[in-house]
Amino acid sequence: MSRLLAALLCLPLLGLCLLQTPNALAAEEPLFSADGYRLTRQRSPTPATVDGAQTIDTAALQRLLAGQQPPVLIDVFRRAWLHGQFAADEAHHNIPGSLWLANVGDGQLAPQWQDYFAHYLDQASGGDRARPLVFYCKSDCWLSWNASKRAAALGYTRLYWYRDGIDAWQQAGLPVQDATPAPLP
Template sequence: MKRLLTCLTCLALVLPVFADEARETPLFSTEGYRLGRYRSPTPEHAPFAHTLDTSQLQTQLKQRPDTLLIDVYRRQWLHGRFVEDEPHSNLPASLWLANTGDGQLPPAWQAYLTDNLHKVTGGRRDRPLVFYCRSDCWLSWNAVKRAATLGYTNLYWYRDGIDAWAQAGLPLLPARPVEFPAGHAAP
């Protein structure tokens, strides 16, 4: 009983600190990007894109073979390079633009996203783009919102991402993020 009271006393002292932290750290920026707690329940739809489930994505890929898949899963960045801290696989034919779904993108990461989207679309802002990450992941929500802000008009959000694809028994391939081009200002 004494141990239980000690634990409850500790909790009573610590909880107000966590509550103060939660009040001080907003979940969204003034521009509407999710700033943290990226792995938490997401909304049913993104207002700037069509939300797809796995069967709808398969149909999209069959009907529009020019659809581009953009994986925005995070990868550790250290000393000017991506560090493979864990294996990552994504949907076949995907472009992995790591770390571009963060709520606040420093200028170098913004340029990395902007330049790569321009390159793969050939400057066509109406090219179908499907953004994804994992299930319950705000990174893809942020990234598709950012693509809309950049003027891309044919956007899709594969809300449950890699997890739903794997759960459906569909193939995933080992992936590597697109590197910063030589001479490009990396963060």
């Protein structure tokens, strides 16, 4: 009987703690950095636009890819980084021809990831900051929103944000390829 009574007395306390914990964490943890990058809750609904880039859908991306100067496709999905290497925890697919720059869409980048991002953007664009670049991840993913914004801050001027990402591409029945992140230089 005493165990049952103790359990019944603790349940309201646990409920109270569980209800307060997310609110307390949210109050302590801002959603955006001072310079406007999304810091937390990366897989949640995204806005319709991002400063410095044009938002595109699957049909617009297909037109760009068929155009005179096809864009560079940049997948920014995360990959665990352990002991100085990417951990292949599960298979990842992206749009054929994409450059996978893992971990560059976080709200705050350590210098190694900022250098990684700048290095591969320069390489992929041939140093041409007006070269069209398309950033994507999955649908409802702030990583590509952050990466688009970050590329604009680096001076790239023809930027596109494929907001619905690989999920929309696959739902349209379009091909994907097995992907491996670009190595850290």
